[in-house]
Structure formats: C-alpha cells, structure tokens
Amino acid sequence: MQPVVAKPLPSGVWAIASHLEAESLPSWMATAYAASAWTFRLPMARLDQVSDMLQKLRAEAPWLAIHADWDWAKACHADAIIAGSRSRSLTDLRRAIQTQCAGLMRLGHAAHSQDEVQTAMGDGADFAFFSPIWATPSKAGILSPHGCEPLQRASKIGIPLIALGGIQTPLQVAECRAAGAHGVAVLRAATDVVLLREMQAAWRQA
DSSP, X not given: OOOOOOOOOOOEEEEEEESOOGXXXXXXXXXXXXXXXXXXXXXXXXXXXXXXXXXXXXXXXXXXXXXXXXHHHHHTTOSEEEEOTTSOOHHHHHHHHHHHSTTOSEEEEEESSHHHHHXXXXXXXXXXXXXXXXXXXXXXXXXXXOOHHHHHHHHTTSSOEEEESSOOSHHHHHHHHHTTOSEEEESGGGGOHHHHHHHHHHHHHX
16 A cells, blocks of 8 residues: 655745635636746635635645645645745644645645754744745835745755745746755746746756
C-alpha cells in the first residue's frame, strides 16, 4: 500500500487571487491558468459567495493554497494552507493537518525576514513565502524591499522559498530563480495572461 502524501510543491510562477469579488473570479481564472499554482486570500465577498468561489477554484486550480483560513482550506481540500498574522499558529495548523487531513495538505508560512524563515522551518513548515523582494503597494511604508541578495541567503536555510513582492517582469523572475527561489508569486501580473506566460518561460529558461 502506497503511503499517503501531500502533492509535491510546484515550482515556477504562482498566481495570487487577492481581494476578488465573486463576479470577477471567472475572468481571473481564465487569465491565471498559465500559472503553476494558485493561492486565495482576502476575498471581497459574502460567506456564501466565498464557498462557491472555493469550489470553482478547487475544480480548476493546478495546485491550490489558501492564506490563513483553516476552515476554507479544509472545506475545499486545498493542497496547502499558508500561515500568517491572521491564522492559527504553525504548530496548531500542523497538528490539524495531521489529525484532520491525513497529512494531505502542505503547510506554508508568510515570512518577511531570514529569522522568520528559520523559525518557519523549525516549526514544521513545508515552504515559506519570502517578501517583499521589490517595492510593492501593499507593503509601502511597512516593509522595505529585500532585493535578491537576502533572498539568496534565506534560500540556503533549507526550506523552499516562494519569492513575493513587486515581481513584474520576466527578468525579475529569472533573478529570483538564480537567487535560489523555489518559485515566485505574483498578484498584478496574474491578470495579464501574456505576461504570465512570459514569466513562466523565463523561469524555465533561467
């Protein structure tokens, strides 16, 4: 009998569905299909609409991660949950995955420093987001961009990193891969199918 294991962590470009209204989800999905993985966070929708959105995402996603909300991740049989300031602790989520999902879900963490990456690995995370790499509106005045050198140092800690923040060009994608990232995550670029394809090509060629 084969052991029960979670799906492998995708490399390449991840598309983030953030602050979406229910009506805008179909068009987002039609563009983001070129990504290796999808993540979902902070929808601008009623709870009943969120339930429908999750079902649609699960049916079409190449690989699906949910930010922060354990109930949503469990309900849609997500491939991963990403812990952060709005979620339960990494330890609590790891325990929930083992007891309620038979280990079939990956555990990620939103990290903003090398120390947080180190802590995430020690607390049992399977991967971590590392941000912001470049300037991005959501972190303006809150966190300073790291650039690729800190990403390179953090990637040597030993846990797969998904680079996030201000990634807008294929060249930036290639730079992140050269720095040791396992993948890159994009938000604005996920709405431009041509750019998303170019980013995937840059990842493969880097």
